[in-house]
Amino acid sequence: xxxxxxxxxxxxxxxxxxxxxxxxxxxxxxxxxxxxxxxxxxxxxxxxxxxxxxxxxxxxxxxxxxxxxxxxxxxxxxxxxxxxxxxxxxxxxxxxxxxxxxxxxxxxxxx
Amino acid sequence: xxxxxxxxxxxxxxxxxxxxxxxxxxxxxxxxxxxxxxxxxxxxxxxxxxxxxxxxxxxxxxxxxxxxxxxxxxxxxxxxxxxxxxxxxxxxxxxxxxxxxxxxxxxxxxxxxxxx
Numbered sequence: 327x328x329x330x331x332x333x334x335x336x337x338x339x340x341x342x343x344x345x346x347x348x349x350x351x352x353x354x355x356x357x358x359x360x361x362x363x364x365x366x367x368x369x370x371x372x373x374x375x376x377x378x379x380x381x382x383x384x385x386x387x388x389x390x391x392x393x394x395x396x397x398x399x400x401x402x403x404x405x406x407x408x409x410x411x412x413x414x415x416x417x418x419x420x421x422x423x424x425x426x427x428x429x430x431x432x433x434x435x436x437x
Numbered sequence: 438x439x440x441x442x443x444x445x446x447x448x449x450x451x452x453x454x455x456x457x458x459x460x461x462x463x464x465x466x467x468x469x470x471x472x473x474x475x476x477x478x479x480x481x482x483x484x485x486x487x488x489x490x491x492x493x494x495x496x497x498x499x500x501x502x503x504x505x506x507x508x509x510x511x512x513x514x515x516x517x518x519x520x521x522x523x524x525x526x527x528x529x530x531x532x533x534x535x536x537x538x539x540x541x542x543x544x545x546x547x548x549x550x551x552x553x
Contacts, residue, residue, distance in 0.1 A: 362544075369527065369546040370527065370529075370548065372544075425480075428480065429478070
């Protein structure tokens, strides 16, 4: 059974710092991996999707990498801002099923 | 207008009542999903549908049923609500058409359900 783990569960950083969020999964047979952002009490916003054949994807200050063989993905946030404060969720898609989520990393960026 | 809408956004009900949560999408996607989110447990899949005639159980389908009335509509029912079904419920859609297909999932705003 696929399991997705996100470390750390919570992270506090000062504004301007670069940071890395980690995601690991137990079964490397994935179709893709998706990173989401969730604000308190709100829905999920898709940030980046990496196909199983890809190594990384970039969007603005965000860069996500995927190492399928080792079962790891990282989300790199450059020059963090207070508006980046949210919970970040990693989810893997195994072909023919739906997403399996990690429990998230709650990020707090102080000004 | 939002591409994935959920109604109601908030609902308080009593134990034993039957309730329905509705999801509609204007994205034209073929796949639809229902998840629930609980503090400390993350998001878990309840049911998913890959087209109107295809319904599949997810990890935690007991106590729930679904109906895919049309490609754009997917409803979730709690036949007899119980307090441990109190949670935040999300509907999502994805699209497997096109080449290459990414199957990116797009989420609705959620329904906060409280069962007393």
